[in-house]
Amino acid sequence: MEYRLHTPLAQQEILRLRAGDRVLLTGTVYTARDAAHQRLIACLDQGAPLPFPLSDSVIYYAGPTPEAPDQVIGSAGPTTSGRMDSYTPRLLEQGLRVMIGKGDRSPAVRESIRRWGAVYLAAPGGAGALLAACVENVRLICWEDLGCEAIRELQVRDMPLLVAIDSEGQDLYTEGPAAYLSHRDEK
Amino acid sequence: MRTLDEKKISELVARLCIQANRQLPEDVIRALEAAERAEPWPSAQQSLSLLRENLDAARQRCLPICQDTGFTCVFARLGQDLHILGNFYEAIQEGVRQGYQRGFLRKSVVSDPLRRINTDDNTPAAVHVELVPGDQLHITVLPKGFGSENMSRLAMLKPADGLEGVRRFVLETVRAAGANPCPPIVVGLGIGGTFDQVAALAKQALLLPLDQSNPDPFYAALEAELLREINQLGIGPQGFGGQITALGLRILTLPTHVAGLPVAVNISCHVCRRASGIL
Numbered sequence A: 001m002e003y004r005l006h007t008p009l010a011q012q013e014i015l016r017l018r019a020g021d022r023v024l025l026t027g028t029v030y031t032a033r034d035a036a037h038q039r040l041i042a043c044l045d046q047g048a049p050l051p052f053p054l055s056d057s058v059i060y061y062a063g064p065t066p067e068a069p070d071q072v073i074g075s076a077g078p079t080t081s082g083r084m085d086s087y088t089p090r091l092l093e094q095g096l097r098v099m100i101g102k103g104d105r106s107p108a109v110r111e112s113i114r115r116w117g118a119v120y121l122a123a124p125g126g127a128g129a130l131l132a133a134c135v136e137n138v139r140l141i142c143w144e145d146l147g148c149e150a151i152r153e154l155q156v157r158d159m160p161l162l163v164a165i166d167s168e169g170q171d172l173y174t175e176g177p178a179a180y181l182s183h184r185d186e187k
Numbered sequence B: 001m002r003t004l005d006e007k008k009i010s011e012l013v014a015r016l017c018i019q020a021n022r023q024l025p026e027d028v029i030r031a032l033e034a035a036e037r038a039e040p041w042p043s044a045q046q047s048l049s050l051l052r053e054n055l056d057a058a059r060q061r062c063l064p065i066c067q068d069t070g071f072t073c074v075f076a077r078l079g080q081d082l083h084i085l086g087n088f089y090e091a092i093q094e095g096v097r098q099g100y101q102r103g104f105l106r107k108s109v110v111s112d113p114l115r116r117i118n119t120d121d122n123t124p125a126a127v128h129v130e131l132v133p134g135d136q137l138h139i140t141v142l143p144k145g146f147g148s149e150n151m152s153r154l155a156m157l158k159p160a161d162g163l164e165g166v167r168r169f170v171l172e173t174v175r176a177a178g179a180n181p182c183p184p185i186v187v188g189l190g191i192g193g194t195f196d197q198v199a200a201l202a203k204q205a206l207l208l209p210l211d212q213s214n215p216d217p218f219y220a221a222l223e224a225e226l227l228r229e230i231n232q233l234g235i236g237p238q239g240f241g242g243q244i245t246a247l248g249l250r251i252l253t254l255p256t257h258v259a260g261l262p263v264a265v266n267i268s269c270h271v272c273r274r275a276s277g278i279l
């Protein structure tokens, strides 16, 4: 299936998505990668307010290149999500429902995605220029000292994504290759 | 004796950093195009066509192909009859500094592996120098993304493991890498030498063009065979299944000790960047 979705995503919209579905996402996403995740968790530990509300938000694991004066954003593809695995269950517990990145997730993350009815979307890895073209506006939210790892709010239009892990815990990183191999071997 | 000012070196390195990050080498572009034609699995083919669109977007918008503009690896072949005015190594680092600033490339280097403070100019680059006859300086810049670097591996196999051991290690490494190195990947395979040499060999194998093969027919056949086997794993573009897991595999070898069989697999993503120039 192919869906055009707008943020914030309603819970039913998330639950309807199946691994392998294509999504064109429009709306607001927040960039956060390794260092920002560490700080988000520190905020939670200290009971400090978060720089953006986790519920209804979309986190994009990305650290763009600096923008040239005439550009909205530099190259802005996804980074390897697995590095955020140790932080993710905590964020899901706090209301996060949508994550965008690349590469597979740990069994613990897959399980908490299922548990909380969340979804993990994959952006095409290594397609930073193409993804930059989907970004219409950028606003720095916090932690500028982290450079490319600072949290930024992006307004995106028709960001091309694939459902990698759905709310039932189906995982395209195992099922996709398996489907291809069984199709190939049937022939 | 021919002389060369350090400023010229910095200028060239800066230009190569920008060029390598915005435009793939011709042989890699051709390999990607061939992959799109060869890929039988429709969703995989769609992924590959997005990568082609990405290359177009990078060119049109003067953007880096990928936001991970890498740890800069610089390979210099320095003519022994060339006299350099100034500091050779510092000139290379200065070129990286300028290129990453001027080209709006991402600064992804931390000064210490554990305390992790960004150096803010992507230096220091890894510099490999080879002294060669003549009076020219040949420089290649390879910005290495770490999504794929992290999935690279090295093993000290036993001589008894032989060809079969190497084969198994390569396939295991690629399988374990899965989707993380942004497949379709390019594989640099080093065999032989010492512990440190074999890693450098594997990286240097990533400099070799994908449309050529090893001059030794034995290793040319091994390149083809390993590539064929990798492309039977089913990982596919982006790791979502498909035929094309790798665009190419190149091998470099060195003599080694009677008691050892070092092997290193350096994985590159499809953004297999390199740019060269001569002074």
Ligand code: SF4
Residues within 6 Å of the ligand: A077, A078, A079, A125, A126, A127, B066, B067, B068, B069, B144, B145, B146, B147, B148, B180, B181, B182, B268, B269, B270, B271
């Ligand atoms: S592995 Fe390559 S394509 Fe993927 S994010 Fe890193 S540099 Fe970019």
